[in-house]
Amino acid sequence: SAMRSSRIKRTKTVCTYCGVGCAFEVWTKDRQILKIEPQTEAPVNGISTCVKGKFGWDFVNSEERLTTPLIRQGDKFVEATWEEALDLIADKLGAIKQQHGPDSIGYIASSKCSNEENFIFQKFARAVMGSNNVDNCSRYCQSPATAGLMRTVGIGGDAGTIHDIAAADLVMIVGANPAESHPVLATRIKRAQKLRGQKLLVLDLRKHELAERADLFLRPNPGTDLVWLSAVSNYILEQGWEDRSFLQNRVVGLEEYRASLTPYSLEYASEKTGLSREQLIEIATMIHQAKSVVVCWAMGVTQHLGGTDTSTAISNLLLLTGNYGREGTGAYPLRGHNNVQGACDFGTMPAWFPGYESITDESVRARYEAAWAVKLPPEPGLNNHQMIETIHDGKLKAMYLFGEDMGLVDSNSNHVDSAFEKLDFFVVQDIFFTRTAQFADVVLPAAPSLEKEGTFTNTERRIQRFYRALDPLGDSKPDWEIIQLVANRLGANWNYQSTAEIMAEAASLATIFAGVSYDRLAGWGSQVWPVQADGTDTPLLYTERFAFPDGLARLYPVEWTPPFQPGAEYDLHLNNGRLLEHFHEGNMTYKSKGLTHKVPSEWVEISPELAQERGVQSGSLVRLTSPYGSVKVRVEVTDRVRGHELYITMNTTGDGAVNKLTSSYHDKVTHTPNYKEMSVKMEVLEQK
Numbered sequence: 001s002a003m004r005s006s007r008i009k010r011t012k013t014v015c016t017y018c019g020v021g022c023a024f025e026v027w028t029k030d031r032q033i034l035k036i037e038p039q040t041e042a043p044v045n046g047i048s049t050c051v052k053g054k055f056g057w058d059f060v061n062s063e064e065r066l067t068t069p070l071i072r073q074g075d076k077f078v079e080a081t082w083e084e085a086l087d088l089i090a091d092k093l094g095a096i097k098q099q100h101g102p103d104s105i106g107y108i109a110s111s112k113c114s115n116e117e118n119f120i121f122q123k124f125a126r127a128v129m130g131s132n133n134v135d136n137c138s139r140y141c142q143s144p145a146t147a148g149l150m151r152t153v154g155i156g157g158d159a160g161t162i163h164d165i166a167a168a169d170l171v172m173i174v175g176a177n178p179a180e181s182h183p184v185l186a187t188r189i190k191r192a193q194k195l196r197g198q199k200l201l202v203l204d205l206r207k208h209e210l211a212e213r214a215d216l217f218l219r220p221n222p223g224t225d226l227v228w229l230s231a232v233s234n235y236i237l238e239q240g241w242e243d244r245s246f247l248q249n250r251v252v253g254l255e256e257y258r259a260s261l262t263p264y265s266l267e268y269a270s271e272k273t274g275l276s277r278e279q280l281i282e283i284a285t286m287i288h289q290a291k292s293v294v295v296c297w298a299m300g301v302t303q304h305l306g307g308t309d310t311s312t313a314i315s316n317l318l319l320l321t322g323n324y325g326r327e328g329t330g331a332y333p334l335r336g337h338n339n340v341q342g343a344c345d346f347g348t349m350p351a352w353f354p355g356y357e358s359i360t361d362e363s364v365r366a367r368y369e370a371a372w373a374v375k376l377p378p379e380p381g382l383n384n385h386q387m388i389e390t391i392h393d394g395k396l397k398a399m400y401l402f403g404e405d406m407g408l409v410d411s412n413s414n415h416v417d418s419a420f421e422k423l424d425f426f427v428v429q430d431i432f433f434t435r436t437a438q439f440a441d442v443v444l445p446a447a448p449s450l451e452k453e454g455t456f457t458n459t460e461r462r463i464q465r466f467y468r469a470l471d472p473l474g475d476s477k478p479d480w481e482i483i484q485l486v487a488n489r490l491g492a493n494w495n496y497q498s499t500a501e502i503m504a505e506a507a508s509l510a511t512i513f514a515g516v517s518y519d520r521l522a523g524w525g526s527q528v529w530p531v532q533a534d535g536t537d538t539p540l541l542y543t544e545r546f547a548f549p550d551g552l553a554r555l556y557p558v559e560w561t562p563p564f565q566p567g568a569e570y571d572l573h574l575n576n577g578r579l580l581e582h583f584h585e586g587n588m589t590y591k592s593k594g595l596t597h598k599v600p601s602e603w604v605e606i607s608p609e610l611a612q613e614r615g616v617q618s619g620s621l622v623r624l625t626s627p628y629g630s631v632k633v634r635v636e637v638t639d640r641v642r643g644h645e646l647y648i649t650m651n652t653t654g655d656g657a658v659n660k661l662t663s664s665y666h667d668k669v670t671h672t673p674n675y676k677e678m679s680v681k682m683e684v685l686e687q688k
């Protein structure tokens, strides 16, 4: 009836799962979520969505939502009022800062939360508390890609948009599984393949869906991507296939780069990577013959001891062949969380102000000091990896973390747990009582995206608004309101009435956001940074200049670091990654009944060869043991993996699995854990 339909509310939102950034309307009636309806106006996805965006929203009404602040009393948590919780936080953080100095507290931001929330969180850490100890979960994923791109082209983001990925002549996918991790982006590739014969080259350990559809799918040995990339570059130079005019006009460093490739002959690469000479030549030939090339990569590249160097090698190869600054070209590190790009962009990193301006640059600091009327700390702070070590050293005493389940996603969880236990005071702010929250002293109930306004930035650097569809559940509050309450208790005098005001402040301070505004972003609008003051945005980077003072790109020589090997008894390599139906650690998707019913628990994939060797079959129970811990898990036998390669999902229903096994070793440059370099031994517990 008319009365009933008049109570239905339609609200534009942006997906809260992956970095593709699909937008759609959510239909609600009271607190009921009726459906998701995509619209042609959505700049990234049009009328497409994937299963998570379409059906993954009932976590919002889960009975497990936190609806009131909680305070630890001994081993228990008791419900508290906001006044009580905020008083306690102000007392404790204030006293710890006084006694041990501003750098005795660490701040962990959220890649699930909005740009505005991340902006005021880093402002809180820096301007109110006086510390640059602020970081976000990109440290666990794409920080190496950011660093590799900063070395070579100057901006740590995708070179173009998903339009360019679809428009490329050749798409190369290295260490990424877009069909499951970035589904709507993968459908653009599938469509381009079908409609105009786009070529697809996949290099991965595991035969995932796009690998099956690739023109060429190759499986290099684990941790050897830099070797084949360098050999391919070397071969391209030997053949004279490099783009000479591009190199002459737009790039510096060719001779040093050429010299650095000398060790990477086809013979050497073939020995290290397990790819044949012919296969290496075929990669080079496909790149040479394509008019435009994009490379997409993810954790398979970055989560290694040499993750930054391999990301650099990818960018070097693109520069060598002139594949930047034109439609259908460039580097695309695929961003995981819906707003991991934005969390970095808006300054929740220990060495950067918003917009990647350096903490150590006096003129930048002076700009922020003038605007915020405070003196700011001049040295980079601790990243999240260093925070854990500094707790163990007894120097970091407290943490404030929001919207991030660090106790589940950080590597070597036994080591992380024991750090959390040593903290004098720990504030966790989330929508659920996460694994990390078990270690907290105060837990603050936050509100998910459907219950607040803000903006997210997707993998393309595209900023989009989301609107409030529902009121916050119970006593929960939007994260930006909570951060403001905490800041004001600790001496700030903030009076933000809306997220629009926060964005206006960010735009007034960070050069790359100069022309970003809520008016320009209204409705289905979007802006891809850098955005000039007049509102002109930049979907495709580097058309005229690279982001260095002289406008020229840098070929940056790198060397291979062999992958970590814990010892011969750990005879199986364990890879890990995502799964279509669940997202990351599964905190939201496991609360969504429809999704959990489909995929109830996790498993380890093993190859038919290994199954035969060890006498197991699908359903057998095994124990995997690394030097850092062990887990029990069921087996699935599949030819997606081969030989002594195992694959385990990073999603988990319970106490975490993969990170009981991973180490604290990390990328040399960015400290991203080497999640993809774990080896284990396997015992059979139950044949089935």
Ligand code: SF4
Binding pocket: 015, 016, 017, 018, 019, 020, 021, 022, 045, 049, 050, 051, 052, 053, 054, 182, 183, 184, 185
């Ligand atoms: Fe959401 Fe990503 Fe799926 Fe789009 S592809 S609906 S952004 S999870």
